[in-house]
Amino acid sequence: MKGFGGKVVVLLLFVVVFLGLCVSSAPSHAQPQKWWQSIFSVSSGVNPIGSSVVFPLHGDVYPSGFYYVELNIGQPPKPYFLDPDTGSDLTWVQCDATPCYKCTKGPHPLYKPNNNLVICRDPLCAALHSSEEYNCDYPDQCDYEVTYADNGYSIGVLVKDAFVLNLTNGEQHHPHLAFGCGYNQQPGASYHLLDGVLGLGKGKSTIISQLNTQRLMRNVVGHCLSERGGFLFFGDGVYDTSRVVWTPMSRDYSEHYSPGFAEFIFGGKTTGHKNLPIVFDSGSSYSYLNSQAYQAFISLVTKELSGKPLEEAEEDQTLPFCWKGKKPFKNIRNVRRYFKPIALSFANGWKSKSHFEIPPEGYLIISSNGNVCLGILNGTEIGITYNIIGDISMQDKMVIYDNEKQMIGWAAASCDRIPKSKTDVD
Numbered sequence: 001m002k003g004f005g006g007k008v009v010v011l012l013l014f015v016v017v018f019l020g021l022c023v024s025s026a027p028s029h030a031q032p033q034k035w036w037q038s039i040f041s042v043s044s045g046v047n048p049i050g051s052s053v054v055f056p057l058h059g060d061v062y063p064s065g066f067y068y069v070e071l072n073i074g075q076p077p078k079p080y081f082l083d084p085d086t087g088s089d090l091t092w093v094q095c096d097a098t099p100c101y102k103c104t105k106g107p108h109p110l111y112k113p114n115n116n117l118v119i120c121r122d123p124l125c126a127a128l129h130s131s132e133e134y135n136c137d138y139p140d141q142c143d144y145e146v147t148y149a150d151n152g153y154s155i156g157v158l159v160k161d162a163f164v165l166n167l168t169n170g171e172q173h174h175p176h177l178a179f180g181c182g183y184n185q186q187p188g189a190s191y192h193l194l195d196g197v198l199g200l201g202k203g204k205s206t207i208i209s210q211l212n213t214q215r216l217m218r219n220v221v222g223h224c225l226s227e228r229g230g231f232l233f234f235g236d237g238v239y240d241t242s243r244v245v246w247t248p249m250s251r252d253y254s255e256h257y258s259p260g261f262a263e264f265i266f267g268g269k270t271t272g273h274k275n276l277p278i279v280f281d282s283g284s285s286y287s288y289l290n291s292q293a294y295q296a297f298i299s300l301v302t303k304e305l306s307g308k309p310l311e312e313a314e315e316d317q318t319l320p321f322c323w324k325g326k327k328p329f330k331n332i333r334n335v336r337r338y339f340k341p342i343a344l345s346f347a348n349g350w351k352s353k354s355h356f357e358i359p360p361e362g363y364l365i366i367s368s369n370g371n372v373c374l375g376i377l378n379g380t381e382i383g384i385t386y387n388i389i390g391d392i393s394m395q396d397k398m399v400i401y402d403n404e405k406q407m408i409g410w411a412a413a414s415c416d417r418i419p420k421s422k423t424d425v426d
């Protein structure tokens with residue numbers, strides 16, 4: 001996961017020459033099919049409404065601290081483990097740009113480009129550099145640099161290749177999509193041993209936006225996280241929209257998926273903390289409240305625990321606040337009765353409100369020492385001005401980002417049951 005805000009800045013640097021030398025002169029690798037042969041067999045489009053693709057997710061909030069998804073790319077397709085990040089747009093894989101200038105060892109061999117560079121004049125290249133003047137110094141290539149909130153970065157060049165997508169309707173598609181061939185990576189603080197990043201943000205350069213342009217599915221992305229995995233999906237075919245609580249995407253934190261401002265509810269009662277700007281960030285394992293709301297939350301939890309058989313476990317360094325019981329806890333279900341549910345209440349247009357409920361499982365973990373720890377942290381400490389709903393609080397829910405309708409939705413779900421079709425979702 002890309003850490004806190006997952007904020008991405010796309011910059012242009014002086015890396016052009018390097019690629020001019022490396023990638024364009026790369027020997028073409030033996031491929032059973034040339035990229036340009038199959039580009040003409042790209043789907044002419046299906047009805048994008050109701051069309052979806054579902055990817056199983058692996059990982060957890062604790063102890064791994066991240067989730068990952070397998071994507072199959074290339075001809076023949078090869079697997080890559082990618083870090084799903086709703087805080088950034090560009091998908092990239094570590095790439096053998098003859099050779100890779102700076103790659104870390106991932107679970108799979110580096111992606112090999114095969115003369116499949118995206119040219120500078122391609123609209124996708126412009127989309128990637130939206131806010132800047134991009135001069136095509138090297139018209140045959142499109143350079144990128146993404147930097148993440150955790151100080152990691154990837155520098156590379158856009159390439160286009162086939163992705164294997166099994167649609168929920170049983171069809172298999174091989175759309176050609178642009179992604180980053182990253183030949184210079186600096187892992188950030190939240191680094192995990194993976195092959196690259198799957199950018200799920202709002203921008204035009206995402207995989208899902210490209211699938212939408214090819215009329216394969218609607219520009220909708222969602223996830224359903226569980227204690228041991230879950231699934232990620234593209235398209236609008238795996239949920240029943242009438243059972244989803246929808247709230248408009250806010251423009252205030254425009255680089256993030258934000259449902260706007262919320263009131264913080266503890267145990268069904270208001271805490272007096274209103275107008276908290278909220279950001280949903282799959283790139284953050286834990287949730288974060290600003291200092292005042294965090295202080296109020298800690299006081300309320302502490303008050304609730306007085307007289308209960310739980311004692312603060314200061315020796316447990318897993319997270320800032322942990323408690324021990326008479327015996328080590330094995331499961332959150334052993335201890336959840338001592339904690340109250342919390343909720344965020346969004347003023348959703350005129351007179352209507354929508355609630356994002358967080359049960360104790362959505363803010364507690366059981367540490368490896370068998371103590372129970374708070375998975376909501378002090379956002380002011382990490383220098384953010386907004387509040388983050390991280391993976392821990394999005395578990396056991398479908399969270400849906402509809403980039404066409406500009407709505408964010410959520411619905412209770414069993415995330416370990418991977419849907420095959422709409423009728424399969426409970």
Ligand SMILES: *[C@@H]1O[C@H](CO)[C@@H](O)[C@H](O)[C@H]1NC(C)=O
Nearest residue numbers: 070071072164165166167172
């Ligand atoms: C897609 O479906 C095919 C055939 O059912 C299967 O062999 C393959 O593993 C699936 N690929 C992915 C990426 O899910």
Ligand SMILES: *[C@@H]1O[C@H](CO)[C@@H](O)[C@H](O)[C@H]1NC(C)=O
Nearest residue numbers: 291294295298378379380381
């Ligand atoms: C949160 O972090 C800020 C900045 O480090 C600090 O001043 C504040 O006391 C912290 N709040 C709590 C409740 O720990």
